[in-house]
Structure formats: structure tokens, C-alpha cells
Amino acid sequence: xxxxxxxxxxxxxxxxxxxxxxxxxxxxxxxxxxxxxxxxxxxxxxxxxxxxxxxxxxxxxxxxxxxxxxxxxxxxxxxxxxxxxxxxxxxxxxxxxxxxxxxxxxxxxxxxxxxxxxxxxxxxxxxxxxxxxxxxxxxxxxxxxxxxxxxxxxxxxxxxxxxxxxxxxxxxxxxxxxxxxxxxxxxxxxxxxxxxxxxxxxxxxxxxxxxxxxxxxxxxxxxxxxxxxxxxxxxxxxxxxxxxxxxxxxxxxxxxxxxxxxxxxxxxxxxxxxxxxxxxxxxxxxxxx
Amino acid sequence: xxxxxxxxxxxxxxxxxxxxxxxxxxxxxxxxxxxxxxxxxxxxxxxxxxxxxxxxxxxxxxxxxxxxxxxxxxxxxxxxxxxxxxxxxxxxxxxxxxxxxxxxxxxxxxxxxxxxxxxxxxxxxxxxxxxxxxxxxxxxxxxxxxxxxxxxxxxxxxxxxxxxxxxxxxxxxxxxx
Numbered sequence: 001x002x003x004x005x006x007x008x009x010x011x012x013x014x015x016x017x018x019x020x021x022x023x024x025x026x027x028x029x030x031x032x033x034x035x036x037x038x039x040x041x042x043x044x045x046x047x048x049x050x051x052x053x054x055x056x057x058x059x060x061x062x063x064x065x066x067x068x069x070x071x072x073x074x075x076x077x078x079x080x081x082x083x084x085x086x087x088x089x090x091x092x093x094x095x096x097x098x099x100x101x102x103x104x105x106x107x108x109x110x111x112x113x114x115x116x117x118x119x120x121x122x123x124x125x126x127x128x129x130x131x132x133x134x135x136x137x138x139x140x141x142x143x144x145x146x147x148x149x150x151x152x153x154x155x156x157x158x159x160x161x162x163x164x165x166x167x168x169x170x171x172x173x174x175x176x177x178x179x180x181x182x183x184x185x186x187x188x189x190x191x192x193x194x195x196x197x198x199x200x201x202x203x204x205x206x207x208x209x210x211x212x213x214x215x216x217x218x219x220x221x222x223x224x225x226x227x228x229x230x231x232x233x234x235x236x237x238x239x240x241x242x243x244x245x246x247x248x249x250x251x252x253x254x255x256x257x258x259x260x261x262x263x264x265x266x267x268x269x270x271x272x273x274x275x276x277x278x279x280x281x282x283x284x285x286x287x288x289x
Numbered sequence: 290x291x292x293x294x295x296x297x298x299x300x301x302x303x304x305x306x307x308x309x310x311x312x313x314x315x316x317x318x319x320x321x322x323x324x325x326x327x328x329x330x331x332x333x334x335x336x337x338x339x340x341x342x343x344x345x346x347x348x349x350x351x352x353x354x355x356x357x358x359x360x361x362x363x364x365x366x367x368x369x370x371x372x373x374x375x376x377x378x379x380x381x382x383x384x385x386x387x388x389x390x391x392x393x394x395x396x397x398x399x400x401x402x403x404x405x406x407x408x409x410x411x412x413x414x415x416x417x418x419x420x421x422x423x424x425x426x427x428x429x430x431x432x433x434x435x436x437x438x439x440x441x442x443x444x445x446x447x448x449x450x451x452x453x454x455x456x457x458x459x460x461x462x463x464x465x466x
Binding site for chain 2 (some may be wrong): 001002003004005006007008010030035039040042043044052054056080103104105107109110189190210235
């Protein structure tokens with residue numbers, strides 16, 4: 001089981017990487033980040049790019065910067081480096097929490113934040129996190145840089161708004177001071193979750209003034225649980241409100257079943273985990289975490 | 290010829306080698322450098338037996354192209370023993386019977402090196418969580434976990450004996466379902 005032949009480069013700047021993508025477009029050039037999804041796919045020969053542009057030498061893409069109210073995470077930041085970042089844990093605790101669920105430490109030593117987002121596995125943790133955090137994704141292309149809202153980024157399973165000649169450079173996350181949580185159910189430690197839930201809640205005098213909930217594993221892309229958000233927004237949530245919100249989230253879902261779980265199981269699981277996610281985020285919002 | 294000249298420092302020895310981009314790091318280690326201690330298992334990053342350290346951190350060498358490791362320092366299982374003198378981890382695996390067929394062992398050892406570096410005093414549960422990405426089909430993991438805890442004790446104390454404290458912790462946890 002070996003990958004098919006391809007050609008390879010590891011440029012030092014984003015501009016050079018973009019040139020490589022354009023000049024090798026006919027060879028189906030692809031970007032290589034940490035390789036923890038792409039290389040297995042190539043070993044199986046499910047992916048056969050003729051040219052790989054490795055981003056590992058581009059220092060600009062490996063930085064974490066907290067500037068005022070915006071946390072900027074470079075796309076090539078390794079997941080294990082992100083886990084150890086105090087700024088990231090301060091500004092986006094949900095992301096830190098979600099990272100502990102992504103595969104295993106050895107995979108996270110190589111895997112990158114941007115790689116997971118651009119790979120866009122509908123069950124993966126990080127796409128749901130950027131959706132719940134209203135992150136902006138900064139993308140470089142032949143005509144310059146553009147910013148894509150996380151809500152517009154994921155277009156289908158393993159599909160994004162990125163064009164073949166574009167590179168995801170940076171994830172910009174607004175810093176919220178309320179409570180955040182990431183919870184999931186996976187069959188085994190380190191597996192992709194059947195259902196994962198990312199929740200951010202801001203309170204003022206016990207009233208919910210902001211809520212965003214994103215669910216992974218229940219649709220072709222991570223989805224916002226808008227029905228649940230509507231129940232919570234403006235409320236002073238008690239147990240009944242939280243259960244109503246979880247019910248509303250579950251009712252809106254129509255996931256497809258597979259060998260791991262039926263559609264109904266996933267819906268029931270989403271109901272439970274949305275409730276747990278809300279409870280945890282609320283608890284943290286109340287206790288200033 | 291579609292090949293790249295790369296430099297790897299493997300177990301302290303600087304090696305310059307010309308490789309095809311598609312050549313996996315594990316295959317360079319085994320085929321080109323003759324270091325067959327690192328095993329090839331699933332070849333898609335699931336089983337962990339190909340685990341080596343790259344610049345001090347564990348990676349899976351079956352889902353890393355050798356060209357991606359250009360300029361890096363690699364440590365493999367061959368770096369652990371010095372001559373006939375086993376590394377404390379190897380010694381503990383021997384003594385606690387932390388292996389049967391031995392196929393997963395190089396990955397278990399290299400992941401455990403990193404684990405003990407990050408957490409010099411791991412509990413049995415820390416070890417269970419820490420090696421969860423490395424599969425073993427023989428042992429049921431119990432003796433592996435006990436061996437890692439025992440090795441951490443020895444490496445900390447430097448006296449070659451288990452400290453009573455961690456042994457007690459291990460036996461208490463071992464009786465918990």
C-alpha cells in the first residue's frame with residue numbers, strides 16, 4: 001500500500017506556494033499541510049494528486065496571535081502546539097477543549113488546524129468549532145486575499161468554498177468572554193464522533209444575550225442548531241428551557257444513518273449532547289470561565 | 290528522475306539521501322537506512338507501530354513522506370538501548386512482560402518515551418490514555434501500562450527500583466474495573 005508517484009515542493013512563502021499551484025494546475029496540484037488525512041488517502045490511492053505543495057516551511061502560517069478581540073490562528077499551526085497555547089486557551093477555550101478529542105496526541109503533533117478545517121470532514125470537531133465561534137477564514141488566491149465567513153465555508157462533505165488555486169492561511173476568531181463548551185460521543189477514544197456539539201453562550205444578568213451552537217456528524221456539513229438558539233436567546237434558561245432547546249435542535253435534524261448509528265440514534269444523541277453542551281457552557285458563563 | 294536530496298539526522302547520525310517524494314519515512318528508515326526496528330503495520334496511521342520521534346515529538350512514520358522530514362532529527366527504537374544496556378522502558382517491558390509478539394513494541398516504546406518526557410510521574414490512567422493511539426492485539430495492555438509506570442518510576446528515581454508509592458497506585462487502579 002504505497003502512494004502513487006507525484007512531484008513535490010516546499011516553498012517558503014505564500015506567494016511562491018500560490019505560483020506553484022497555478023503552474024502545476026494540470027497535474028492536479030494540491031496543498032499538503034500536516035498530511036494526517038491526505039497521506040492515508042494517498043496510501044489507499046483514493047487521492048492521486050500529481051503535485052504536492054507542502055506549506056511546512058511558511059513561517060507566516062504557523063503563528064498564533066491575540067490582537068485585541070481577535071485571535072488569529074495560522075493554518076499551519078500544529079494541533080498539539082495549539083493545545084499548549086495560553087492565548088488560544090484564553091480567547092477560544094472551546095477550540096482547546098475540542099482539540100483534546102481530535103484523534104490522538106501523535107496525530108495532533110503533525111495535524112494542523114487549517115488542514116482539518118480545509119479537509120471538511122462532516123464529523124470532524126474543528127469545522128463545528130469555527131462555525132460556532134463565527135470565525136472568519138482568510139484565504140489567499142492568485143488575485144489576493146479574501147475572507148470567507150465560516151457559515152459560507154463548508155459546502156458539502158469534504159467540500160469547501162476554497163478554489164483549487166487558493167490556500168487557507170488564517171482562522172480569525174472573535175474573542176467572547178462568556179461560556180464555551182465542546183462535547184461529543186465517539187465509539188472509541190480518538191475516533192471521529194457520531195455527534196459533536198460546540199456551544200458558546202454569553203450572559204448578561206443571567207439572560208442569554210448571545211448563543212451559537214454547531215453540531216458535527218449529523219449532516220453533510222457541520223450545522224448551526226438555529227432552532228435551539230432561538231429558544232435560548234433572550235431567555236433566563238432553566239432546566240425546562242434547556243430541554244426545549246435540545247428538543248428543538250433534534251427536531252430540525254435529518255441525518256442519514258450508517259453502519260455506526262441509525263438516523264434516529266444520531267437524532268437522539270444530538271438531543272442529549274446539545275443539552276449537555278448548553279449546560280456546560282451556561283455553567284461556565286455563570287462562573288466566569 | 291523525480292527525486293529530492295534530503296538530510297535526516299537519525300539517532301544522532303547525519304544522513305544525506307536522495308528519495309522519491311512518494312517514499313514514506315518508515316520505508317526510508319527500514320529500506321534505505323536498514324533500521325528495521327520501526328515496524329510497518331496498517332500503513333494508514335491507525336495502529337501506531339511505526340511511531341518515531343521527529344524533533345522530539347511522536348509522529349506516525351507511515352503517513353509522513355520522507356521529504357516532509359527534511360532537516361529534522363529522528364529518533365527510532367534503535368536509539369534506546371546503548372549496547373547491551375537496555376533503556377529503562379525496555380527493561381520494564383521485559384520485566385513486566387509488556388509484550389508478547391512484539392509487533393507493536395517499537396511504537397509503544399517511542400510513544401512512551403514522549404509520554405514520560407511530558408509527564409515524568411504518570412498514573413496508570415495517564416498511561417492508558419496516553420498510549421490509546423497505539424494498538425496491541427496480544428497483551429490486553431495491562432502489562433504494557435504497568436511497565437510504563439514502572440519505567441517512569443525508575444527514570445525519576447534513577448535507582449533501578451520501583452518506588453512503593455507508584456506501585457501501590459498501580460495495584461489500586463488495576464483492581465478498579
